Amino acid sequence: MPLINRSSSSIYWRIFSPDDRTRAFGISPAYEGTLVAGAQAGIGYSASRFQLEIRDRQPLSLIPPSRVLVPAGPPGSVGELHRASDMLEYMGGSELRLTTQERIDVPGFLPSTHGFRFANQFPANTAHVSVRVGNVVMAIGDAANGLCGGMVYAVRDHFHAGMAIPSHKAGPVSGVLYEYLVARLYDSFDGLGWTEYLRLMSPGCSAGERARTAYFSALPGIESDLRNGAPSPIGLVQVNTDDPFKVGNNHQVLVYGFERNGRRVRLRIYDPNHPARDDITLDFDTGATPPLFSYSVPPGGDGRIYSFFSHRYQQRQPPAANQIPPWVDFPFPSAVAEGANNIIVGNGWLGLLRIDSVFGNRFNGTLYGQPMEGEWNPGTRAIHFTRFLGPGYEQRYTGVLELDPETRSLTGRIAGSFQEIHDGVTGQAAYDWRAAPRLLVDGNGWQTELRLHRIDGDGSVAGEMYGDAVTGRWEHAAQRLHLTRRSADPNYAQEWTGRRTDGLTFAGDFQEIVGGVRQARQYRWMAFDQR
CATH class of the missing domain: 2.40.128.30 (Avidin-like)
Known part of the structure; x- marks a missing residue:
């Protein structure tokens, strides 16, 4: 590791282990020496932890007396040598700078190829999500507020399993893929997830504790994951409040790259709020307290990031590709075309x-x-x-x-x-x-268009979806839509009932009718006018 004298005067240096005072005066050129202004020397020690002392001349010099410029400090006040490419620079006065240059990437991982194609956005009232703490169920809002933790865990699941990510361009609202994402959201709050958010978002949590959690707890865990070839899920603390119901205003992302330059650190991020972006980064200085985190996209929450922590991720096998209904692109018809x-x-x-x-x-x-x-x-x-x-x-x-x-x-x-x-x-x-001109329908994960050809004054409606005719009625007072889908098989039909939740968004359940008998199982469906 080179030591460079950036000052305008000559210096005398010595390096030793805090646990081995026998080297206090140095016993070889690798552990002590003199550097003129602008010069450098290779210094080293067998241990990775060291103490360095810099004087204006050797300790035995008497005229004038030797003066300590950078003291070694008490036991435990040490530097840390990461690798031979690290660099120590004496800047003059008492300033000593350690520059550590390092880059770690998860081989082959990029958000544009391994992340979901859809953003962390779901229609209003898309199934309420909550978490249980002891005997208390606490809401974090419906899926319209986001499934970031589930998406982050699912992306790592797929990467770990060597499976291609589903090709959907919009977030599912029902079916196998949706249930998997919700389940992984719950998983992301297991272990330390929920309690760490509550601890770090509390105004009673000091700036020093928030810095220590990010720098000395989360960062080593991230480095360990990346060195093992795995992207690392972290929780971003984005609110400063004791209100536990605002825990959902925080965020979860996936770190897949790491750069260190001295105290400056940059994390490369897959953010489910910004799909297919390979340029999202989180930058900070590990010497800054209170911590200052610079996020390259709007961070949400209170508009800043207060801290971050590592999640205790547990692998889960994603659903098989043949269990997930395929993505279907539906063209946008013109609303002002003749016959619309x-x-x-x-x-x-x-x-x-x-x-x-x-x-x-x-x-x-x-x-x-x-x-x-x-x-x-x-x-x-x-x-x-x-x-x-x-x-x-x-x-x-x-x-x-x-x-x-x-x-x-x-x-x-x-x-x-x-x-x-x-x-x-x-x-x-x-x-x-x-x-x-039409509503997009997601029925248990299967997508189609709902087109209505008739809505009469008495509320009766008629149209088509999934290529089959539908009839039903609209109840204005209850804001409820009832539809019956009849297939080519006279023994099979479906009954759909849903409530208008917002604008042209409807949510409800449907049941199958086989041979005139209504089946017990209910499936979720939603209809909305946008992807």
Whole structure:
């Protein structure tokens, strides 16, 4: 290990073990010597832990008396030699700098190839998730608040097993893959997971303790995992509160790379909130207290990271690929194309926005069964149309056709507000509405489209999904949708019941009917207007 004199004066140095004072004055050139300004020498010791002392000249020098510039310090105040490439630099005064340059990567692992393709985002009310502490069940919100721990554990599971990650481009909301992710989320809170979040997020936890946990507890565990070729799951503490119900505001990520340059450390991260990103990093200085962590993407929570800790990961075999329904890409139909039947919900009322004819950017048709006409602007994607309910009574709808941020193409979804007009006077109240040509359905993990062709005033509905005809009814007061799917087999049908939870999102259960007998098992389903 080189020692470099960066000061403007000559120095005398000696290095020894804190447990071996026989080398206090050095016995070979490898353990003591003199360095002129700008010079360097190779220093060494058989042990990895050492004490170094630097003087302005040898201890026996009398004119003038030798002065200690960097004291060895009391027993236990030591440096640590990691490898021969480490470098010690004397900067002048009493400043001594240890530069450790090291990089460890998990061979072959990259988030873009081994992480999930979908982000940690799920529709509202996607199955409530909670954890049990003793006899108390504490909620951490539904899956709409994230399944980051389950996704992180699942990614390591697949990498460890040598299995390809499922190709889904959106998070599942039911079925084998979803149940596996939820189970792994629970697993991630076993052991120290839950209690470490509560301890480190508490305002009573000192900055020193948060630093010690990250630097001297978590970091060695991360290094050990990476040296063994395994990505390392860690918990990011992102809130400063004693409220246990906010534990879900923290985050879990997977470390797959490590760099050290002196006290500066960089961790390379798979973050389930940002799929396919190979450039996410966590940077910090192990000499800083309170700890200052720099995350290359918005950290969430309170907007900062207070500490991190290693999870006690236990391997689990992922579900076999043939147990997971395949991913299906459904194209986005145009909401303003001639013949489009858009499912619309306005102020809680479900209906159809039909486009019968299109003339350039203008169109007409029916809305909730009444005549409608309007136009849209391709440049601004603004849309407005009027529903004619009777003499002197109209509703005017304004909105925007939504754009996919990645493909920059129309998604088929429209959202906006409407107002009522009586005898030419516009009411002050404005009501939200949104519409889409179809809903995406996830039934026990199997995906399809739900298209409705009819919603009558009495609530009866008809349409199709999974290539089969569906009929049913819409209960406005309960905001509940009932559907019956009939297959080509006259002895087989399915009964679907779900509640509208938000916008055009529905969640519920379905049962099979075989030979006229309703089966006991229930399966979860959701429908929503976006991926």
